[in-house]
Amino acid sequence: MSFSHLSPLSFVRPAVDAELEAFVERRRALVLGIGAELRPVLDALDAMITGGKRLRPAFCYWGWRGAGGGEERGIHQAAASLELLQACALIHDDVIDNSDTRRGAPAAHRRLTELHATSGWDGDSASFGQGAAVLLGDLCLAWCEDMYQSSALPAAALSAGREPFNLMRTEVMAGQYLDLLNQAKGSETVEDALRVMRHKTAKYTIERPMHLGAALAGRGPELAPVYTAYALPLGIAFQLRDDILGVFGAPEETGKPTGDDLREGKRTVLVAETLRLTSRTDAAEFRRLLGDPKLGTDAVDWMRSVITTSGALDACEERIVGYVAEANRALEHEALFANARPALADLILAATERKH
Template sequence: MTSSDSSPVAFVRAAVDAELARFVAERRAQLLEIGGELAPVVDALEAMLAGGKRLRPAFCYWGWRGAGGADTPDIHAAAASLEFLQACALVHDDVIDNSDTRRGMPATHKRMEELHARSGWSGAADGFGRGAAILIGDLCLAWSEDMYQASGLGLEALRAGRRPFDAMRTEVMAGQYLDMLEQVREDGGVEAALRVMHYKAAKYTVERPLHLGAALAGRYDDLGPVYSAYGLPLGLAFQLRDDILGVFGDPGQTGKPAGDDLREGKRTLLVAETLDRAAPADAAEFRRHLGDPALTPERVEWMRALVEDCGALAACERRIDDLVGQATAALNTDLIDDTARAPLADLIVAATARKH
């Protein structure tokens, strides 16, 4: 990295953004040949792509560099393909959770619902919005595959990358289903929350992108275990920070209303720890309000206070510190190229010390 690069994510982001812009422009032209009515679809897709942190491409890129790969446009394009998978997951996640906003903007299904209402079309606007968002998410999934295959990397490298690339897509869908299941069963504890985090976040956000970078560079077999030892604890710590921000984060930073995860009833590790640690009467009251979309600011504050007072917040912060320690220790190996060692250490901070 040069001195003007503020972080290993910023170093990758400009190149990833350029690859995404080029790819979407080509696909926009293709869709508009089918019909001008598809312009709002691409607009919505671009809006979802615009605000991402680019963590997954960053882990893929530095996984590649850690395996001795050179800085080439091909790896930037392959890494950028992961942003389409992320966009698919977020669009569908917002439909599942019935979230109104994403990154301070209307969620994709709300955006398409508003298009229906403005246009004066027949039928239910909300149903149209959900259906359109599902299709936009599906389109993102298809384009992820297309961009990966068209990255410019050799066929041998692309074949080697298929194992983690395909596993990543399967695991995130499985993790999403497990997450949905926990919301309706309502009887899972800490271990159930950790299993969801393992598949929906840890493997998907950190471990598999690193694996992909190593595989594309021809070093999956020797670096895969090293990247797992680093990536799995870091991915869990990343999701734990996300869960804490979902309850305590500043709306101006997170782009979501205060306590939004409480209104959505997300069965996070923070919630599981609260229900385990709080007095029975308080836990029952907390459970009764969890998932109420009409939660008042006063009730949100009461729930936040209980999370802190029962020790759940402190327990999660301690767990983050422990997981960060594990990820840091995993970098102490000669198998990782020196070019990537400092950036991978910096990514630990970027993933766990963030405000949004």
């Protein structure tokens, strides 16, 4: 079967979207049967899962195809279940970071804060919004499990996929905590930032979804090392691009205000390289400004200039080039089914040459 007329993301997305919509619609009646008051919570979920790149389902699907899997009934639902895990992670991440927006729209906790404020209910609106968003994230985590287990794949395949599926959920939570810890400790090392990248992004976004696809196709142990060699460098390159966009990306493309990562004080490789490479005076001022939620345009522009003139931006771009080359080399492995190689190569470009 040829996939040349579609990008690997475009090829997967319609089926993933359909599975998500059908699953959430089935659960909607159950939730609304508990109470009509839950409708705004479901509306917040709809807003969250409507957007997104569908990277995790795509890597799962192409991991399946690279292992020799076909168009068996159930693979798209199993892959789509990862979008509910992603929704959980993003909803909780926005609460942790106190973010205002997600994909150009109000973050779930902001949406639910507004519900409380406009309804004239008792108590603090922000606390209500945060608490409701945490519960919504927990619901997505539970539904992720339900969606995976209820897919039409054989029980033996779902059992084989259980290990990477479970590891993925554990590692993303651990990576999120390490990220939170780095910010609390004011970590400034590239090594600490890379450790977060490996667990919060590389393993979660690419490696484990691909391991899951291979396991569902019955070739998990054989292909796991091959997929790891591809996924970990690509996942780090993906996050490096994300960190660059978080500082330099255009708001109309990223869906977030310019320099939002600087206001949130994210301890990225880009920040670590800046503090390592810039002058002592500029480093001290950069540290003072990093994490100030009230950073104005002038301060953000100054910090961006320091990142550029110090050579940190170039250093991160060079890292991306190196990691991309590493991922491409992994695709030469003879164990991969040839028809999946072009799609996996295209996914390298989609993950690293993007504007949002």
